[in-house]
Amino acid sequence: MTVTAPSLLTAPPGASTEWSAEVHRDEQALIALADDLRDLYERSPSATPFQAYEWIKSWWGWYGTRGRLRLATVRHRGRLVAAAPLASGVRHGFPVLVPIAADQSDFTDVLLDPVHADGAVRHLVRALLDERGWCALDLREVRPGSAAHLVAAQWPRRTWRTPSSVCLELPAGGGDAGAGAGIDAVLDRLPRRTAGKMRAKLRKIDVRGITAESVPADQVPGAVHALLDLHARQWRGRPINPEHTRGRFRRHLAEAAAGMARDGRAAVLQYRWDGRLVASDLVLIGHRHVGAYLYGALPDLRSRVDVSLMMLREDLALARDRRREGVSLLRGDEPYKLKWRPAAVRNERIILGRTAPAAAYAGLARTRAYLSERRRGGPGAHAGLPGSASPLLHD
Template identity: 90%
Template sequence: MTVTAPSLLAAPGASAEWSAEVHRDEQALIALAGDLRDLYDRSPAATPFQAYEWIKSWWGWYGTRGRLRLATVRCRGRLVAAAPLAAGVRHGFPVLVPIAADQSDFTDVLLDPAYADGAVRHLARALLDERGWCALDLREVRPGSAAHLLAARWPRRAWRTPSSVCLELPVGAAGSGTGIDAVLDRLPGRTAGKMRAKLRKIDVRGITAESVPADRVPDAVHALLDLHTRQWRGRPINPEHTRERFRRHLAEAAAGMVRDGRAAVLQYRWDDRLVAGDLVLIGHRHVGAYLYGALPDLRSRVDVSLMMLREDLALARDRHRQSVSLLRGDEPYKLKWRPTPVRNERIILGRTAAATAYAGLARTRAYLSERRRGGPGAPAGPFGSASRLLHD
């Protein structure tokens, strides 16, 4: 454990004592559970991927002993910032990465905005005092995230470059133009008419949607993943989705998040037969359609994506959220809804001179990966013309 010396800084309206430390003991995740849950509630920019239940479950199934780096900042004893990180090696460089980054669509740190100025400075100092790493790599930072404040205050070199595109659909203002109606109103009249006909077909067939209570969530997640695997049989599937550790992580995380109102598992039944399942993560501002599964033959009978989108939008409306995020990827089946694209950024914060080489290599590998996928590739230049060196 690395501990920074307490200091006195100005907090909102008064002088307050600050302290920061970096925890390496895995028991810290358990001991700080209440504080981390409370801080998440006070962190409006945080997404469900920073919720305690998500990171704790992931660490239990994926984490490596000795690699936890949980940086925390307190003001007069109250937790006001936290960065749940893990130490690792990427491309031969020692780095820090957010816990659960590989299974998360957004990465960030937790920050109470009432203490932002002092909390960010102390968080940066605690991380820089921690030895053994050259760069902090935040791959999927959403616009408006607390990580942007950390990058702006970072006293050494920092880079950012465009990352994944996420697509969002507005829930709509209260009234008749909400939910699926608000989305269909964005489409050409002929297309919207066809979609409404498909919704009537779903209703006529009697397919029902049920939100699963927390005590039944683990079984529901296992059933969802079984459907997901069947749905992708014979086609390329994310291999992690077929592994037991992912199954156990998702079941454990979803159960806690549903209990706390931070997720919902929806099951769709036709004549009492389970035909589809959907895991929706509920953030402060939006809900995210994370993973679903459906019987392969269901697609030939109804529009599955439309059926689930209607329920996800209704959930967002009922929880007073602004939008439904279709999360990473701009696949054609998402684009037909005319969603709003929101681009994440990759932020790399350097600690040592080796960070420059790491950032350049990371940029090059991202460019080549994009080209292999047939995309337009990343902008030209040593770190991309669309990328910016934040500061020296």
């Protein structure tokens, strides 16, 4: 863990009414600011689908606690240029702020318009520091290049950084988009014999007549419920993330996915064999990558075809069709993912201190993370953080 020494925050030069910042506690703010937050997301290139308005609004509706919203916003000449959707809470006995939906999200961040980055971050920092009642802001899964790193760089008090989850990414490949183009680019990176076996498995899928289609946005809620039914059947008799079996998660995911699908930020893919639904997966579509969030399949399907390969082909094709760089397998560097030779990207946990107890909180967080990693078997253990979504391609 690294610690950033405290420094003084200089007053913004030429401060004027061009800038305004506030922290909203009224839950109606999430509704009132919907259009502004959607617009800001589009102007925030480092944001992931877990910062999309539909994701955080749905999560708050099913998981949020009244009175705990802390939505920090910054405007420049009236236009929203930064936002930190946060919630107050108590962790390990310490009052903290955490990103909304963090427990069901693979990445955490703030929204930031890079055109106004310096001033927006400065005013966001001041607004957060002026908000009373918390000792630390805990950002558990921050990607490299995220806006949260800019906030940490301007934070005038102590900050702590520690490695978090490893995420694996696969490129969609060059050339014209098509059902096989993306997977061909991935297989070309494998040893010839391994690639040949994979291509034979793909031919087997095609010969069997298994089809894949994207569900229309107005049918997404029902498709998500069907996906979760398949997910529960697939994991029957084995340890499953208990949150995935609860009604609030089901309702959150259906609502969020429906809204995101309408905006082109999510897709539910269904796989049918002789007209029968045999598998389905939810793909979140970000600015740079598509993220394989959750899937379900009939238990006996895996004995007949390579389910992970089947889904990976479609997800790569989706990434290419949407002109994204590739597919993120999200958190976890399990060995079965490594066979694709993906690029590894390490998330970081950033804790921003406001008051003296933050040091004790950061120390406790580091100790608990270390013990959790040891229980899960060392490097890569962060993939199993409580509350995290099971990534696609989970064998």
